[in-house]
Amino acid sequence: MDAKTAEYCYFDVDINNFRKKLGTAAAFVDATNSRYGLSSKNLLSLGGSEIARLEEMISGDHEWSSKNTEVGGIETRPPTSGQRIVVKLHWTVAPIACENFATLCNNGSDKQKIPIGDCGKPLTYRGSPIHRVEKNFICQGGDFVKGNGSGGECIFGKRSFKDERPGLLKKHDRRGILAMGNSGKNSNTSQFYFTFAAAPQCDGKHVIFGELVSGMEVLDAIEEHGTSSGEPDVPMQVTDCGIYRPFEDPGAGYWYDQPDFEKYSGVSPQFIVxxxxxxxxxxxxxxxxxxxxxxxxxxxxxxxxxxxxxxxxxxxxxxxxxxxxxxxxxxxxxxxxxxxxxxxxxxxxxxxxxxxxxxxxxxxxxxxxxxxxxxxxxxxxxxxxxxxxx
Structure with missing residues (x-):
């Protein structure tokens, strides 16, 4: 990984199990469209009046009402904020942090086997939570080891790596700054955070290695669930991530799981742009x-x-x-x-x-x-x- 191959990265954040809730609605429409006289088997093709009736339909359906309860209620419309964040990495400022972050984003995106770290967990951000959200301050993620902010592991065959002085000298002067989470000097692992606002109290203590260039609305949606304790009031998870290739990869959108029973998983995941x-x-x-x-x-x-x-x-x-x-x-x-x-x-x-x-x-x-x-x-x-x- 270097600046030429990984100048930008993306990751998709699912807030409050939205993807599963939307997928449940899609599965219901696919399975029952004839029974209820719907115009299509595809949720995204339904008209507004049909969509407005879906919650009532599924709640009154003996077979599907339990599935509705399992996921905490369905979502019948796409997320208003989308799910994708795109970041630009500052390789000239903090190349070690950039290589670590880009590799953890990319692992698994090429369908190859994801390497296992010393902690026994796959070295990837896929499936890891956003475990900390404090309004007007930061949101933090990247702990794929314990999922609560007490774990993490870097890619370099050891638990942590050193601070990079140029990254320490940069300022947390605006919304969307990307920096390394740590537990003290030279303790960088896999945890990262985004600022919701200027955070001068973090200057000189955390290595800044990038910034958000697309997906500010996703950051807004994450911040809405911040609490004074830092624990978000709904679950949040990185569902997909990788190297962002302009003109090849979409910069914004959301995941939609269209039922497809020819697939082993039963769905055909689609990224709606x-x-x-x-x-x-x-x-x-x-x-x-x-x-x-x-x-x-x-x-x-x-x-x-x-x-x-x-x-x-x-x-x-x-x-x-x-x-x-x-x-x-x-x-x-x-x-x-x-x-x-x-x-x-x-x-x-x-x-x-x-x-x-x-x-x-x-x-x-x-x-x-x-x-x-x-x-x-x-x-x-x-x-x-x-x-x-x-």
Whole structure:
């Protein structure tokens, strides 16, 4: 692992067993659609009125009501916040911490056998909990040994590794900073944390080795379940993780387990993609219309109220978001179409054969989803299932 092969990583966080609850609803629809006269065997294809009836149906069904109780109630709609977080690793600052984190994210993603550590546990973040959530401070995870913050193991054949001074010198000055959890000097293992706000009390004590570049809404959802004791009020688990490859891996979305009885597991896991969008419009009213139009089928990363006097700074912001792979497409109101002439795709985007016409989409709010599903570069990704496209 190095900066060339693992500059970015992703991991998907399931909050309060949402994936299992949504999967239970999907299994119910698949098994009983004929009995209840539903329009499809696929939960994601049902209409709003049908979805509104599902909870009542399953509660009154003798066979399925017990399964509903087992999972703590079903979820009939996708998660509003999505589940994927993407981070950029600072290899020049803390290469040891970066290699450790990237390897623990990647182990198991290639279907190869996951190595077992000295503690007897697989060396991977998959299946590990987010065990600590304190509002306005941090959320912490990575303890795949004990799951409660008292365990952890690094990849280097020993329990811990030393602090890296450049990482200690960096500041916890904003939301989304990624740093190593520890129990004192030179005690880094596998535990990590994200800041919810500036945390100067951690400066000089913990090695900062990265930052969140996508998935701030997931961080928001995690923070909602923080407590004064630090123990989250609902379970949270890393269900998937790996090296994030821009243009190959989706940057936002959620997991959906479609019943498939030809599979050994009985389900066919699908990652439903939510395009990450920047909306550009002449006023706040138009921006709100864009947000309403895309709903939860897209993740609105930034809303820009275009002003002539701020145009240069606003274009710079858009370019920075593209450079860090924090955004996929732009929705531009027709009244602001001239800004398209100022948008230049980063070299790495151009190298993928992507044209600005497939990134900067001029559309009215009512046509926003169709523009993304029909004209964006994301719509050409044959392996990606876009949210709202069924």
């Amino acid at each position: 939510r395009p990450r969008v920047v909306c550009l419009a002449p006023n706040k009213g138009a921006l709100e219309k864009f947000k309403s139009a895309v709903g939860t089928a897209c993740q609105v990363v930034e809303s820009v109220e275009l002003k002539e006097e701020d145009m240069a700074d606003q274009v710079s912001l858009i370019h920075a978001l593209m450079e860090s792979f924090s955004v996929d497409v732009m929705l531009i109101a027709p009244a602001c179409k001239n800004i398209k002439e100022s948008i230049r795709l980063p070299t790495i985007w151009q190298a993928q054969g992507i044209d600005v016409a497939h990134v900067a989409l001029i559309a009215k709010p009512i046509d926003a989803q169709d523009a993304i599903h029909q004209h964006s570069w994301i719509s050409k990704q044959s392996k990606w299932q876009l949210d709202g496209s069924l």
